[in-house]
Amino acid sequence: MVMQSTRPSVKTAANSAKRMVLSPNFGLDQRVANFYAGPGALPLPVLKRIHKEFFNYDGTGMSVMEISHRAPEIVAIIEDGAERIKRLMNLGDDFEVVFLQGGGSMQFLMAPMNFSSPGDRIDYIDTGYWAEKAIKAAKGLGRDLEIVASSADRQHTYVPNLADVQLRDGAKYVHLCSNNTVVGTQFQKFPKFAVPAIVDMSSDFMSKQVDVSxxxxxxxxxxxxxxxxxxxxxxIRKELLASITEELPELLDYRTHVERKSNYHTPPCFSIYVTWQILKWIEEDMGGLAQLEKVNQEKSDLLYGFIDDSSFYNCPVELESRSHLNVVFSLPTPELEQEIVVAAKAAGIIGIAGHRTMTGCRVSLYNGVPLEAVQKLVEFLDKFAKQNR
Ligand SMILES: Cc1ncc(COP(=O)(O)O)c(C=O)c1O
Known part of the structure; x- marks a missing residue:
């Protein structure tokens, strides 16, 4: 896998897309198999629930989008959402949970601003694209940042062994990215570090059980x-919160959002509502993260199994480091890597192009992707290989 490829233009892609007409009971037979890397597929039962209560949330006579963020319905959704995250992740009473804006990228700045001061030592692990964005953001704040482990020597096709990582004396924290969306690697376990560990879990949050201890x-x-x-x-662990000493602008201070229960300024109410629906689906329909993990494991086993048995497709990621959420693979030629994206779209399969900085393909198997979509993909990949050998 190498950097940067030419993609078909948006116009070409749009022209080749089939228009789909949905009935209210839409399923995979009427929707595409969606493997976008995010935003991506949402669980169909959740979409249906949202559809059902879209115009009249919980008998209020209003869409959830029309309700004030200070109204009891929204306050309850925020509070229940935070409680569900605590329960699902076994966070107990040791953690505070807040819902913030600004995406994962804002946390690249807020974490160093809150947990360190200018000139402080902070240690980072470099596992590719997003880890490097976090490093760049923290460096820009004038911290004494060191990369204490990196997978750059083998083009980020593996994750470093965390047990071997040597942290610097006096480092305020160590930062790592648990699942590397662009290169398709994932850490499965986190050892005890000598300093607080801060983890960007943007692409594997709520996809499996995690030991947060x-x-x-x-x-x-x-x-x-x-x-x-x-x-x-x-x-955020409460003891880490209590250690914040920095004078920070209120909006960028984690303590503000904890004290104001994620309602310091207008929160993204509809986005929080959708997250709350997904948390309910995980807890009540799927039976929790352990059960959901089994389903997600089945999906990635199916795809990796097929790729490893094939002489046409190749996954460059080392076995132990493979991500269960983002599967990257190459084809024999760059031309075929472009052709397959167009052919997939014509077959009702969307979002298999690699990240724009990479050649090759990437398939994202998030919670919203059903097993049947992966089965459909594998059948398609098999047929494409046979036709293009
Ligand atoms: C692991 C990871 N961290 C951070 C980000 C950046 O997130 P955002 O676009 O929400 O700022 C991404 C984006 O895909 C990501 O995959």
Missing amino acids: NLSCIYAHAQKNAGLSGVTAVM
Whole structure:
């Protein structure tokens, strides 16, 4: 896999897309198999629930989009959403949960601003594109930042062994990205570090069970596994919150949002509502993160199994480091890598082009992607390989 490829123009892609007409009971037979990297597919039962209560939320006579952020209905959604995250992730009473704006990228700035001061040592792990964005943002704040482990030596096709990472004396925290959306790698476990660990979980939040006992702050935007863009969940250990000494602008201070229960200024109410619906679906319909993890595992096993058995497709990521959410693979030629995206679209399969900085393909298997969509993809990949050998 190398950097930068030419993609078909938007116009060409739009022209080749089939228009779909949906009935209210739409399913995969009437919708595309959506593998976009985020925003991406949402669970169909959640879409149906939202559709059902769209014009009249909970008997209020209003759409949830029309309700004031100070009204009890929205306050209740925010509070219940935070409680569900605590329960699902086993955060207990040790963590505060807030819903913020500005995406994952805002946390690249807020985390260093809150948990360190100018000149402080902060240690970062470089696992590719998004980890590097976080590094750049923190460096810009005048911190003494060091990259203490990196996978750059093998084009980020693996994740470093966290147990071997040497942190610097006096570092305020270590930062890492748990799932690397662009290059398709993922950390499966987090060891106990000597300093607080801050994790960008934007692309694997709410996709599996996580042992949080060694983590101090987790942040994740919602638009991959847990809802819409516009909202970012931040989970912060109370003792880390208590250690903040910086004088910060109120809006950028985590303590403001904890004290004001994610309602300091107008929150993205509809995005939070969708996240809340997804959290309810995970808890009540799927039976929790352990159950959901099994489904997600089945999806990635199916796709990796097919790719590994094929001599046409190749996944460059080392076995132990593979992401269950973002599967990257290459084809024999750059021309075929472009052709397959167009052919997939014609077959009702969307979003398999690699990140714009990469060649090759990327398939995202977020919570909203049903197993049947992966089965359909595998059948398509098989047929495409046979036709283009
Ligand atoms: C792991 C990760 N972190 C951060 C971001 C940036 O998030 P946002 O676009 O919400 O700022 C992304 C975007 O896809 C991501 O995949």
